[in-house]
Amino acid sequence: MSTATAERTGSHTTSDEALLELDNIGKSYGNVHALRGVNIHVRQGEVTCVLGDNGAGKSTLIKIIAGLHDYTEGTMKINGIVRRFGSPRAAQAAGIATVYQDLALAPLMSVWRNFFLGNEIRRGLGLDIEKMKQICDAELTKMGIAIPDLDRPVGGLSGGQRQCIAIARAIYFGARVIILDEPTAALGVKQSGVVLKYIVAARDAGLGVIFITHNPHHAFLVGNHFIILKLGRVVLDAHRDELTLDQLTAEMAGGQELEELSHELRGVDVDKVVDVKQGERVHVVAPSLDQEELSEVRSEEAEEEK
Numbered sequence: 491m492s493t494a495t496a497e498r499t500g501s502h503t504t505s506d507e508a509l510l511e512l513d514n515i516g517k518s519y520g521n522v523h524a525l526r527g528v529n530i531h532v533r534q535g536e537v538t539c540v541l542g543d544n545g546a547g548k549s550t551l552i553k554i555i556a557g558l559h560d561y562t563e564g565t566m567k568i569n570g571i572v573r574r575f576g577s578p579r580a581a582q583a584a585g586i587a588t589v590y591q592d593l594a595l596a597p598l599m600s601v602w603r604n605f606f607l608g609n610e611i612r613r614g615l616g617l618d619i620e621k622m623k624q625i626c627d628a629e630l631t632k633m634g635i636a637i638p639d640l641d642r643p644v645g646g647l648s649g650g651q652r653q654c655i656a657i658a659r660a661i662y663f664g665a666r667v668i669i670l671d672e673p674t675a676a677l678g679v680k681q682s683g684v685v686l687k688y689i690v691a692a693r694d695a696g697l698g699v700i701f702i703t704h705n706p707h708h709a710f711l712v713g714n715h716f717i718i719l720k721l722g723r724v725v726l727d728a729h730r731d732e733l734t735l736d737q738l739t740a741e742m743a744g745g746q747e748l749e750e751l752s753h754e755l756r757g758v759d760v761d762k763v764v765d766v767k768q769g770e771r772v773h774v775v776a777p778s779l780d781q782e783e784l785s786e787v788r789s790e791e792a793e794e795e796k
């Protein structure tokens with residue numbers, strides 16, 4: 491396991507070579523361009539947050555890095571060497587660990603079995619259960635994860651605990667890049683807090699952390715580097731010293747688009763509440779669009795169909 495020696499002060503160090511480098515990556519599913527021209531650099535000892543709405547391409551991006559899908563354009567480099575993983579196992583062997591939201595662990599298996607899944611310690615023809623339990627206990631304790639009974643099936647643990655065990659496992663088995671797919675999406679405030687602390691712990695251990703989220707607030711609590719994907723393209727790539735939480739939130743909400751939208755809706759009286767007497771017939775008056783607005787709507791629709 492590597493340990494970051496250089497303390498970061500919040501600003502990025504451009505001299506560091508990226509651990510993972512995506513250059514002009516594209517991915518098509520038949521006619522659907524899920525990703526286009528994506529450039530992302532993930533550095534050791536940094537939390538890189540990838541934000542984006544539904545359908546932005548976040549999962550596609552993870553699947554490429556994790557070896558589940560191949561890319562159709564561009565290059566992916568790990569430590570400066572071009573790689574094309576044929577399988578998730580090949581990505582894992584290159585030090586890339588992925589924690590999927592629901593599939594982080596096998597729910598019916600015990601904590602220690604999950605910890606060693608795919609990396610079991612053997613003794614003779616069988617498994618060295620005692621040793622695995624001992625290491626699992628020591629590693630979880632070291633990370634401050636308190637699980638009283640390691641024989642318990644993981645399915646009985648909270649979502650937050652499951653995420654933390656998956657992170658501890660990735661660190662123990664020497665991952666250099668850890669990808670977390672929406673780890674806080676289904677969690678309450680306390681559990682999210684714990685998971686965010688483990689994200690920081692992974693960064694402090696010197697890993698390159700890729701934190702996928704919808705939530706700019708969660709991203710800004712731990713992120714060093716922020717990327718927003720929209721319809722498969724990178725629309726923002728900034729380091730912490732280059733933006734504020736308000737800017738990140740506004741960008742996520744649509745930024746420029748929101749401004750245009752509020753311009754479109756100027757003149758609407760939002761304070762107005764309409765009283766309708768019982769039994770009175772309701773008439774809806776369709777909003778009138780002038781020629782210019784109609785042609786703008788049509789050209790936007792035509793653009794979408796392309």
Ligand SMILES: Nc1ncnc2c1ncn2[C@@H]1O[C@H](COP(=O)(O)OP(=O)(O)OP(=O)(O)O)[C@@H](O)[C@H]1O
Nearest residue numbers: 519522523524542543544545546547548549550551
């Ligand atoms: N296997 C597939 N076959 C065809 N199209 C796909 C496939 N997987 C994803 N897509 C399309 O690619 C685009 C990006 O999808 P992706 O799942 O990567 O988005 P996402 O950012 O993860 O969204 P969400 O927040 O909903 O998980 C979408 O238009 C989606 O419909």
Ligand SMILES: [Mg+2]
Nearest residue numbers: 545548549550
């Ligand atoms: Mg997704």
